[in-house]
Amino acid sequence: MSDTIRLVVDGEEVEVPTGSTLLAATARAGADVPTLCHDPRLDPMGSCRMCLVEVEGQRRLQPACAYPAMEGQVVHTSTDRVERHRQVLLSMYCADHTLDADGLPAERALGNQLRAHVEAFGTGPTLPPIGTPRAGREDPNPYIHFDPDSCIACARCVRYCDEVEAVSAITLAMRGSSTTIATADQVGLLDSSCELCGGCIDTCPTGAMSEKRALGLLGADEETVRSTCNFCGVGCQLDLHVRDGEVVRVSSPPPGTTVNDGNLCVKGRFATEFINHPDRLTVPLIRGDDGELHEATWDEAIRVTAAGLMGVKERYGADALGFVSSSRCTGEENYLVQKLSRAAFGTNNCHQCAAT
Amino acid sequence: MTNSIPEIRDTELMFVIGSNTTEAHPIIAMEMKRAVRNGSKLIVADPRKIWLAEIADLHLQLRPGTDVALLTAMAHVIIAEGLVDEAFVANHTVDFEDVKAAVAETTPEWAETITGCPAEDIRTAARWYATTDKAGVYYTLGITEHSHGTDNVYSLANLVAMTGHLGKRSAGLNPLRGQNNVQGANDAGASPVFYPGYQRVQDPVARKRFEEAWGVPLSPHDGLNLNVMMKALNKGDIKGLYVMGEDIVISEPNCSALEVGLNDAEFVVVQDIFMNETCRFADVILPAACFAEKDGVFTNSDRRVQRVRKAVEAPGEARPDWEIICDLARACGYPMPHYSGPAEVYAEMAALTDKFSGISHERIEAEGGLQWPCPTLDHPGTPTLHQGAPLIGKVEFQGVAYRPSEELPDEEYPLVLSTGRTLYHYNAATQTRRASGPMAKQPVNFVEMHRKDARRRGLNDGEVVTVRSRRGAIEATVAVSPRMRRGCVWMPLHFPESNTNRLTNDAGDPVTATAEYKVCAVQIDGIAR
Numbered sequence: 001m002s003d004t005i006r007l008v009v010d011g012e013e014v015e016v017p018t019g020s021t022l023l024a025a026t027a028r029a030g031a032d033v034p035t036l037c038h039d040p041r042l043d044p045m046g047s048c049r050m051c052l053v054e055v056e057g058q059r060r061l062q063p064a065c066a067y068p069a070m071e072g073q074v075v076h077t078s079t080d081r082v083e084r085h086r087q088v089l090l091s092m093y094c095a096d097h098t099l100d101a102d103g104l105p106a107e108r109a110l111g112n113q114l115r116a117h118v119e120a121f122g123t124g125p126t127l128p129p130i131g132t133p134r135a136g137r138e139d140p141n142p143y144i145h146f147d148p149d150s151c152i153a154c155a156r157c158v159r160y161c162d163e164v165e166a167v168s169a170i171t172l173a174m175r176g177s178s179t180t181i182a183t184a185d186q187v188g189l190l191d192s193s194c195e196l197c198g199g200c201i202d203t204c205p206t207g208a209m210s211e212k213r214a215l216g217l218l219g220a221d222e223e224t225v226r227s228t229c230n231f232c233g234v235g236c237q238l239d240l241h242v243r244d245g246e247v248v249r250v251s252s253p254p255p256g257t258t259v260n261d262g263n264l265c266v267k268g269r270f271a272t273e274f275i276n277h278p279d280r281l282t283v284p285l286i287r288g289d290d291g292e293l294h295e296a297t298w299d300e301a302i303r304v305t306a307a308g309l310m311g312v313k314e315r316y317g318a319d320a321l322g323f324v325s326s327s328r329c330t331g332e333e334n335y336l337v338q339k340l341s342r343a344a345f346g347t348n349n350c351h352q353c354a355a356t
Numbered sequence: 357m358t359n360s361i362p363e364i365r366d367t368e369l370m371f372v373i374g375s376n377t378t379e380a381h382p383i384i385a386m387e388m389k390r391a392v393r394n395g396s397k398l399i400v401a402d403p404r405k406i407w408l409a410e411i412a413d414l415h416l417q418l419r420p421g422t423d424v425a426l427l428t429a430m431a432h433v434i435i436a437e438g439l440v441d442e443a444f445v446a447n448h449t450v451d452f453e454d455v456k457a458a459v460a461e462t463t464p465e466w467a468e469t470i471t472g473c474p475a476e477d478i479r480t481a482a483r484w485y486a487t488t489d490k491a492g493v494y495y496t497l498g499i500t501e502h503s504h505g506t507d508n509v510y511s512l513a514n515l516v517a518m519t520g521h522l523g524k525r526s527a528g529l530n531p532l533r534g535q536n537n538v539q540g541a542n543d544a545g546a547s548p549v550f551y552p553g554y555q556r557v558q559d560p561v562a563r564k565r566f567e568e569a570w571g572v573p574l575s576p577h578d579g580l581n582l583n584v585m586m587k588a589l590n591k592g593d594i595k596g597l598y599v600m601g602e603d604i605v606i607s608e609p610n611c612s613a614l615e616v617g618l619n620d621a622e623f624v625v626v627q628d629i630f631m632n633e634t635c636r637f638a639d640v641i642l643p644a645a646c647f648a649e650k651d652g653v654f655t656n657s658d659r660r661v662q663r664v665r666k667a668v669e670a671p672g673e674a675r676p677d678w679e680i681i682c683d684l685a686r687a688c689g690y691p692m693p694h695y696s697g698p699a700e701v702y703a704e705m706a707a708l709t710d711k712f713s714g715i716s717h718e719r720i721e722a723e724g725g726l727q728w729p730c731p732t733l734d735h736p737g738t739p740t741l742h743q744g745a746p747l748i749g750k751v752e753f754q755g756v757a758y759r760p761s762e763e764l765p766d767e768e769y770p771l772v773l774s775t776g777r778t779l780y781h782y783n784a785a786t787q788t789r790r791a792s793g794p795m796a797k798q799p800v801n802f803v804e805m806h807r808k809d810a811r812r813r814g815l816n817d818g819e820v821v822t823v824r825s826r827r828g829a830i831e832a833t834v835a836v837s838p839r840m841r842r843g844c845v846w847m848p849l850h851f852p853e854s855n856t857n858r859l860t861n862d863a864g865d866p867v868t869a870t871a872e873y874k875v876c877a878v879q880i881d882g883i884a885r
Contacts, residue, residue: 142792166389166411195779196793197382225667228654230647231782233533234361234383235656235725240648240667247648247668259361259660259725265382267782271791274646275668279630279790281643282672293641298673298683305598305640306687308623312596315622318575322585322594325546326601327538329677330652330664332701334537334544335552336681336692337600341579343570344690348548348557348579349594352541353534353602 007073022064022075023051031077034086034117036205037154038065040255041164041262048154050117052085053077061085087124090117095127096177097206098149108150108207110219110251115206132177141189143196143212143270146181150208153179157200157209164263169194181209196266202252203262214241214249222248229268230328236260236268247272309345318347325352358528359492360658360727360739365390367526369484369491372408373401373512374423374498374874379779381496381532384657388494397488399481401426401473402498403774404804404846405839414481417841418471420772421502421761421875426478427511428758429467432459433482434518440486441520448517449751455514458755470758472841486519490526497534497776501873503762505865510754517751523742533657535783536647540655543712543728544705548579553709569708572690582608583862583869589617596623600677601644603784605633606852609871610827610862627680630786633852644677645670652678652698653720655728658739661715662725761875762863765843769825769877771809772844775860776873781850789850801832801854803847803880806840815882823847825878828858834880845878 006015009029016025021044026033037048046066053064056074061082064075076082093114098106105115134148155172158181162168169192173182183192200209222241229236237258241249250269255262274280284301285293296304312320323341325334334352341350364370364387378385385408392398392411400409401416401423409415418426434440435456445452464475471478485491493516499508513529521527533539545552555562557578567574580588586604588594590613597618605611605618618624618637626638629646647654649670655661670676678698685692695701699717706712714730714737727737729747741747765772777783780794788794803823805815815821817836822829823845832847832854840846847856861876 142796163393164386164390190796195382196797223667225648225665226663227648227665227667228536228656228662230536230654230664230787232381233535233538233657234381235536235654235658235660235662236383237662237725242667245668259656259658260383261362261386263383263386266780266793267788267791268383270793271782271788272648273792274630274787274790275648276671277630277790280646280671280674281629281631281641282674283643284673285638285641285643287639293638298675301640301642302680302683302687305625305642305684308625308639309596309598310688312623316595319577319579320593320595322580322589322597324582324585324597324599324602324604325541326677327535327541327546328601328647329537329541330647330650330698331537331540331544331655331661332652332698332705333600333677333681334541334546335701335705336678336685337598338545338547338552339570339692340598340681340685340688340690342551342566342574343572344685344688344692346572346575348575348577349585350546350579351548351582351585352538352546353582353607354538354542354547 005069005071007069007071007075009075010077016069020069022053022055022062022067022069025069026053026064026075026077033064033077034121035065036113036152037156039156039160039203042156042159043163045155045159048152049089050086052082054079054082083121084124086117086121090121091123091125091127093152094118094123096130097152105206106150107218109210109214110207112207113205114152130177134178134180135174135182135186136180137182137186137188139188141196143198144189144201145210145212145215147208147210148180150206151181152206154205156203156205157181160199160203165195165197165199167193167195170200196270197264198266198269199263202264211249217243217248226253231267231271234260236264238264238268247275313345318345319349321345321347321349323350325350327352327354357530357532357658358522358741359526359530361387363526363740364388364492365394367391367396367490367492369397369399369488370494371399371401371481371485371491372494375494375496375532376402376404376406376776377494377532378407380534380777382779384532397484399484403841403844414477416471416473416477416481418473419841420774420844422471422758423499423502423508424504424511424756424758425462425467425470426473427508427515428459428462428756429464429478430482430485431455431511431514431518432462433464433479434486434515435459437483439483440518444520445518448746449753451753452518454755455518455753458757485515490524491519491521492527492530494530494532496532498874500870502875503863503865503872504759505870506867507756510756513751514753517753522746522751523740523744525740528740536656537654539657539659540653540661543655548581552705553711555709565708581869583864583871586614586617587862589621590614592620595621597621598625599634600627603632603634603786606784606849606855606857609857609860609873611855611857612828613862627677629674632784632786642680643672643674644680645674650676650678653702653717659727660725661712661720661728663717663720762872763861763875763877765877769879770843771878771880773823773825773859773876773878774844774846774874775849775856776846778848778850781848783850785850801830801848801851801856802835803832803845804835804837804840805845805880806842807836808842809845810834810836813880813882815880820883822881822883823859823878824881825859825876827861830854830856830858831883845880
């Protein structure tokens with residue numbers, strides 16, 4: 001078997017590795033095939049029907065995300081038939097989704113792909129709302145909110161929880177238009193096998209899974225700053241979402257772009273409450289003769305610190321000083337602490353908690 | 357790590373030892389889970405039946421502190437069964453005879469008596485590891501935090517070298533680093549023996565380089581590493597201490613002795629973002645900015661230098677650590693330059709090293725994270741180390757022999773305590789104890805124990821007990837757990853009001869002085885109410 005296969009997408013010949021899907025081939029050709037249930041980290045499911053394309057020789061439209069690319073295939077991604085299919089499909093989704101005043105799928109959280117597709121491709125005939133009630137659940141967990149009326153039952157969250165995080169805390173439940181996302185016995189996530197990674201929020205295409213603390217806030221109104229997580233040594237890249245000078249939520253850069261491949265853990269995604277916490281130290285403190293800590297200016301604090309450390313050096317020599325640097329601080333700060341220790345005081349007694 | 361995190365998904369075998377990856381490195385664990393889904397074999401060696409053990413092909417549930425016995429027995433099998441990569445050993449290593457001699461008698465049957473792992477499982481692990489092409493070793497503090505941590509690492513390195521699992525993708529020897537920037541802190545020379553870029557302070561050429569750059573004479577003597585420094589504090593040899601961004605009272609072993617030292621010290625400075633336990637002993641407390649409030653770089657486990665970017669302002673008068681350090685140096689009479697920002701500090705460091713001299717803030721901005729070695733501005737960085745040949749020329753085999761941990765269980769303290777981190781909290785937990793999810797999941801300190809050890813003592817799940825060692829006693833909640841071996845208990849280190857490091861042993865490895873957090877003897881008693 002050859003390593004690559006060639007096929008024609010919208011009149012352009014492309015070469016892709018053997019075993020690729022049509023979605024990969026159409027992407028290679030630069031064709032923008034819309035998807036909803038697709039996530040590159042997950043096995044193809046082919047359930048949302050958004051990515052159907054025309055394959056010559058096939059009577060029916062085929063899902064690009066799940067259909068194998070084959071040698072010599074001729075594929076069309078935007079024929080009248082494909083466009084008509086997309087509009088009818090989007091009409092059906094709209095009939096079963098929370099709409100805003102303009103009749104568009106409501107904008108939520110970090111974006112709603114369904115809304116973007118409706119804006120891009122339009123809808124067909126307006127269908128009567130389905131309105132079947134879907135079961136939600138009271139869930140006291142502090143982070144993850146689920147809105148059943150914005151869910152399109154694509155199961156990305158369920159598959160992520162099973163295939164990537166592998167804890168299988170959530171599942172599809174019920175049938176037909178009642179299909180919803182549930183836990184076993186509808187217990188709260190804190191009582192399930194959920195590890196609060198928030199991958200369900202990240203993968204959800206419509207914002208039905210969203211972050212409680214940022215509920216109602218739209219990503220479009222936030223400034224994002226790319227940074228590196230400050231917990232373990234994996235080096236996950238984070239997008240810090242800033243609103244009115246506060247970090248209101250954290251998201252991962254898209255899959256395939258950084259070392260964490262779109263994933264984050266409970267600490268990286270959610271444990272940011274410390275940043276704005278009222279317990280933060282905000283002013284230098286000096287211990288007085290009374291044994292208590294007293295607020296001081298930076299000038300005083302630096303002067304007292306310098307005098308204290310220099311005093312030890314004068315009385316006992318530089319090697320009576322120890323400098324504990326920090327593997328939590330930046331590389332530049334560690335460089336400067338060892339320079340402080342070596343150049344300003346003359347001792348190599350400088351270390352941090354490096355055991356691995 | 358010799359290799360890179362994204363390579364894990366393509367591996368054919370993972371040997372995970374002394375790493376509870378799903379809790380300590382959750383995103384690396386996701387790559388491991390993906391590798392298993394793709395058909396990779398997984399061998400887990402851990403005294404606890406950790407999450408990864410549930411999906412492993414083989415779980416070696418060894419007694420804590422017996423890693424050298426396990427690993428030398430694996431080496432014995434590989435040599436005895438002719439599974440050595442002779443070409444790699446001949447071309448890229450020296451002193452293989454030392455290992456051959458050291459493992460001549462370390463049969464799997466012998467190791468079974470020490471580790472408690474069936475000899476046949478040890479054979480299977482050795483065969484699988486030696487005969488799989490892309491086989492990677494992944495370890496963390498379960499290997500290093502022992503009085504024989506260096507021997508543990510040598511034993512692993514011996515296995516890697518004798519099977520030639522070095523210098524190729526999805527293999528190698530991969531310590532998963534514990535903190536966001538522990539790699540970067542070492543790289544930057546926050547080390548008693550190295551200047552930035554692992555240049556030895558005892559090397560006159562290196563010293564001259566830094567003396568010229570910094571304009572002052574430098575000490576030619578190795579400094580004290582952290583564990584020794586803490587003991588020197590207790591003995592009164594260290595009189596002044598500057599502590600940035602670590603709560604040493606929570607993080608260091610045998611903290612009661614450390615508290616005596618801190619109390620006797622003449623001058624202690626703490627620079628941090630929260631009031632912590634060490635602040636009780638501080639003469640001055642300097643408020644610092646957290647990661648979201650400053651610029652700089654963190655270097656992750658796979659040597660990837662990535663940017664930290666300021667997103668919000670620091671609260672009140674808190675300032676970035678780098679600014680504080682520069683002001684302090686100048687107040688002490690050292691002419692620290694007035695850097696325009698961290699980019700300029702990084703440039704000064706990079707120019708003094710060979711490994712990072714091609715890395716700059718500007719390049720990371722344009723290209724994303726860069727993995728060192730990256731010696732020139734047009735060098736793409738190095739995802740996989742030792743390709744073609746080992747960087748140091750030849751790998752030196754180290755013959756090592758098993759020796760027991762410093763403190764073994766006895767009648768008075770019959771249980772072996774290991775300590776570590778959980779998924780929901782992080783180290784001294786000043787940050788995660790202020791996070792609602794982690795507090796909902798794990799609000800208090802607990803001691804994981806085998807149901808039979810609990811039953812013998814008449815203890816129930818959820819009961820508050822006293823855990824005591826020769827160094828101290830604390831209260832914790834019993835968590836009866838199917839993960840535990842009999843005779844072994846496990847506790848996290850995140851809870852200041854129940855500080856597990858009152859129990860731990862500060863005995864250190866003879867080379868690195870890294871303390872034995874993973875093995876000490878304790879007893880557990882019910883509390884009469």
